[in-house]
Amino acid sequence: xxxxxxxxxDFAATALxxxxxxxHSIVGVYSQPDRPAGRGRKLQPGPVKQVALDNDIxxxxxETLKTxxxxxxxxxxxxxxxxxxxxxxxxxxDVLEIPTHGCLNIHASLLPRWRGAAPVQRAxxxxxxxxxxxxxxxxxxxxTGAMLLKSVTTIExxxxxxxxxxxxxxxxxxxxxxxxxxxxKGELRGEPQNDDLACYARKLSKDxxxxxxxxxxxxxxxxxxxxxxxxxxxxxxxSQRIRIHQAQALSTNSxxxxxxxxxxxxxxxxxxxxxxxxxxxxxxLPGSRAQSVNDLINGGKELLMPGQGLR
Numbered sequence: 642x643x644x645x646x647x648x649x650x651d652f653a654a655t656a657l658x659x660x661x662x663x664x665h666s667i668v669g670v671y672s673q674p675d676r677p678a679g680r681g682r683k684l685q686p687g688p689v690k691q692v693a694l695d696n697d698i699x700x701x702x703x704e705t706l707k708t709x710x711x712x713x714x715x716x717x718x719x720x721x722x723x724x725x726x727x728x729x730x731x732x733x734x735d736v737l738e739i740p741t742h743g744c745l746n747i748h749a750s751l752l753p754r755w756r757g758a759a760p761v762q763r764a765x766x767x768x769x770x771x772x773x774x775x776x777x778x779x780x781x782x783x784x785t786g787a788m789l790l791k792s793v794t795t796i797e798x799x800x801x802x803x804x805x806x807x808x809x810x811x812x813x814x815x816x817x818x819x820x821x822x823x824x825x826k827g828e829l830r831g832e833p834q835n836d837d838l839a840c841y842a843r844k845l846s847k848d849x850x851x852x853x854x855x856x857x858x859x860x861x862x863x864x865x866x867x868x869x870x871x872x873x874x875x876x877x878x879x880s881q882r883i884r885i886h887q888a889q890a891l892s893t894n895s896x897x898x899x900x901x902x903x904x905x906x907x908x909x910x911x912x913x914x915x916x917x918x919x920x921x922x923x924x925x926l927p928g929s930r931a932q933s934v935n936d937l938i939n940g941g942k943e944l945l946m947p948g949q950g951l952r
Contacts, residue, residue, distance in 0.1 A: 642721035642821065645740065646689070647671035652810045653726035654688035656747055659814030660724065665821065667698050669718045673729050674702045706736050715739055722824070724817055725779060734781055742824060744779040747813040749806075750842070751775060751791060753834040756784035757842035761809060762802045764842075765867035768859075771795050772805070774813045776820040778831050785839075787831030790823070792816045801869040850874040854900035854951060858890040858917030876900075876951045883945070886931045887923035894918070900951040907935045910945050 642665050646657050649672050661667060670693035678685040686694065693700040703711040712735055715723075720740040725732065726747040737744050750760035752775040757763075764772040773793040780786040792812050796805065823829040850868050852861055852875065865874045865888050875884045888909075895903055895913040904911040909920035925931040926944070937944070 642666070642742075642825065643668050643719055644821075645669045645671065645715065645718055645720040645723045646726075647723060647728040647730075647732075648689045648726040649673045649687045649729050650727050651688045652749065652806060652813065653728070653747075654692050655810035656724070656726045656814045656817055657689055657692050659818055660821075661692075661696055661698075663818055663821070667696075668720065669699045669701060669715075671701050671703070671706075671715075671728065674704060703730075706730055707733050712736060712739065722821070726813065726817075732779060737779055737781070745789065745817065745820060746777045746779045746784070746786070747817050748775045748777055748784055749809045749813065751793065752777060752784060752788055753836065753839035755842040756839055758844040760842040761806050762842075762845055762867040765796060765800060765802060765805060766860075766863050768863055769796055772809070774809060774816045776816050785834060785836070787833055789829050789831055790816055790820045792819075801866045803870045845872050847872045852876045852885065852951075854912065854919075855915040858914040858919045861914060861919050862888050862890040878945065878949060878951055881927050883927075883951070884925035884931070885921055885923075886925060887921075889920045889922060891918040891920055898950065902945055902947050902949045902951065905934075905938070905945060905947055907938055909934050912951060 644660060644665050644667050646660060646667055648657065670689060672687050672690040675684040675686050677683065690700050701714065705711065715736060716739050722742040723740045723744040725744050732744060750764060751773045755763050771793055773791055775788050776790040778786045778789055794808060794812060820829060850873050865885050868874050869886060873884055875882050895918060897903065897913045899913055899915050901913045902910060903913055903918065909922040912919045912921065921934065923931060923933050
């Protein structure tokens with residue numbers, strides 16, 4: 642089949658690589674315009690565009706797909722299907738109707754759960770036991786189209802937003818290849834979503850990473866894992882912002898106010914929570930790199946001592 646691919650970040654680039662290895666023809670790649678990056682703030686191509694350039698595939702970067710010019714350009718590619726993964730631009734109805742088989746989206750959740758921008762992190766933070774990839778027939782709604790194929794993975798207790806993202810990216814590449822095989826055979830069937838079961842994975846914000854110590858320790862641990870590596874979680878000790886990279890929820894309760902440091906030992910720093918205790922094992926001080934609590938103690942800094950309060 643003649644395929645057009647639309648996506649921008651690493652998640653989408655993994656799927657594009659998987660499609661390039663098949664017998665299908667990638668006749669064009671769409672990606673968001675280059676953005677400034679690095680210390681020099683020079684324009685840099687996104688991961689998907691870089692894959693296209695490395696494989697001599699025509700790359701297109703319109704600011705919008707709503708103009709007649711952009712839609713004619715897409716139609717001239719005569720796509721049998723358009724594969725979309727984390728593209729970042731809205732596809733209007735006229736664009737959805739251009740490919741012979743429409744537009745197929747690689748979505749990183751088991752729809753209808755976690756429609757929206759941040760399904761990977763929201764699944765971890767909510768304590769979901771599993772998640773996966775849904776190949777969806779796109780319509781005009783937000784992740785509301787018919788479900789064509791699903792692939793499931795367990796969310797491990799050690800999973801972070803980063804590790805689960807990478808596993809789902811690989812799963813997404815395999816899933817879209819399988820879906821196209823079924824499409825060629827005429828065996829790909831759509832199942833409507835149950836809107837009553839839908840929930841929305843809103844975009845992540847840095848403010849959400851500010852730890853509320855009055856919450857349950859298990860919920861805080863999940864948030865830390867979900868927001869690792871981005872946008873990250875943090876707490877304040879006086880005027881100093883401490884970034885938390887790794888922690889473990891403990892079932893022990895304390896009568897001290899939430900946010901109080903209970904113990905400081907090489908295995909971790911224990912903090913009283915609304916329910917339970919959180920043991921911080923890896924953190925980052927202002928102006929320094931992430932380090933273990935053991936390294937912090939070895940450094941001799943009289944910081945994060947028992948009795949101090951975090952907020």
